[in-house]
Amino acid sequence: MEAIIAAIQPYEIHGTPYFRIAYATAEQPDAITEARIAAESIYRDPQPGDRVQISLLLGIVNTIEKAPVEG
Numbered sequence: 154m155e156a157i158i159a160a161i162q163p164y165e166i167h168g169t170p171y172f173r174i175a176y177a178t179a180e181q182p183d184a185i186t187e188a189r190i191a192a193e194s195i196y197r198d199p200q201p202g203d204r205v206q207i208s209l210l211l212g213i214v215n216t217i218e219k220a221p222v223e224g
Contacts (some may be wrong), residue, residue: 155179158203163192172199174217176207188214220223 160175161184170192175185183221188207199205 154207154209156205156207157182158199158201159185160201161199171184174199174214176205178207190214190217 156176156178158174158176162173164171172190172192172195172220174188174190174195176188177183179194194215199217199219205219206220207214208218212216213217
């Protein structure tokens with residue numbers, strides 16, 4: 154699904170990096186959803202405002218990739 158990152162917070166659990174991500178989907182731009190994802194499942198240096206493609210597995214965020222630039 155297409156989304157825009159609203160906020161992102163890095164954190165670690167036992168030395169393993171993760172991110173807490175708040176995002177809004179293209180279908181519901183006014184609704185913010187939160188997810189937690191391991192650093193290896195997201196592109197390098199994610200930032201608020203980035204357009205992304207989010208893949209779900211059984212309703213849970215599995216991967217986040219930066220959306221291709223239009224134009």
